[in-house]
Amino acid sequence: MVVLNKIYTKTGDDGTTGLGTGERRPKFDLRIESYGTVDETNATIGMVRLHTGDNSDLHAMLLRIQNDLFDLGADLATPETDEPPAYEPLRLVETQVSRIEEDIDLLNGALKPLRSFILPGGSPAAATLHLARTTARRAERLIVHLAQTPGEHVNPIGIRYMNRVSDFLFVAARHANENGADDILWVPGENR
Numbered sequence: 001m002v003v004l005n006k007i008y009t010k011t012g013d014d015g016t017t018g019l020g021t022g023e024r025r026p027k028f029d030l031r032i033e034s035y036g037t038v039d040e041t042n043a044t045i046g047m048v049r050l051h052t053g054d055n056s057d058l059h060a061m062l063l064r065i066q067n068d069l070f071d072l073g074a075d076l077a078t079p080e081t082d083e084p085p086a087y088e089p090l091r092l093v094e095t096q097v098s099r100i101e102e103d104i105d106l107l108n109g110a111l112k113p114l115r116s117f118i119l120p121g122g123s124p125a126a127a128t129l130h131l132a133r134t135t136a137r138r139a140e141r142l143i144v145h146l147a148q149t150p151g152e153h154v155n156p157i158g159i160r161y162m163n164r165v166s167d168f169l170f171v172a173a174r175h176a177n178e179n180g181a182d183d184i185l186w187v188p189g190e191n192r
Contacts, residue, residue: 020078020089034146035076037139041165042069044132051125058172061103065165068096072158076143080153092157100164107175117186125176133169140166
């Protein structure tokens with residue numbers, strides 16, 4: 001259980017932050033950037049939920065994703081080491097990927113196939129979903145970069161999950177735009 005009695009600890013005043021293993025790293029470290037951008041994605045999804053209605057299926061799906069993103073942040077913040085862990089670290093699991101795939105399929109079932117790229121926008125929910133999608137893609141790029149960095153280990157399920165998050169957010173944006181009816185289509189070269 002997490003207990004936060006005091007918010008400022010002053011331990012980061014030297015420009016470092018602690019991982020779940022106790023190791024200190026610079027705040028600009030790629031691992032810190034990775035889970036920080038996952039956190040940014042989570043905060044953006046929180047903004048999306050202001051536009052989805054508390055009782056909607058989409059709202060519930062987004063809330064589940066937010067919880068999973070915290071799990072992913074914990075996973076990334078506790079890298080595997082040669083030392084046995086003092087506690088069992090939280091890791092994303094396959095069922096979390098399967099669940100988001102089911103949600104994508106459910107939302108996508110009502111959508112007509114696209115014949116053009118779409119511009120971010122439409123309803124307030126769709127516009128913020130597109131913003132969350134671009135933030136999720138940035139998080140994914142950072143996590144993949146981290147995974148390919150020598151000496152770093154990343155749970156491959158976390159990479160897959162983050163890829164599905166951005167897919168979900170794209171489909172959810174179309175769903176929020178009246179199942180694609182209010183999507184704004186890209187017209188290549190329209191303003192030449």
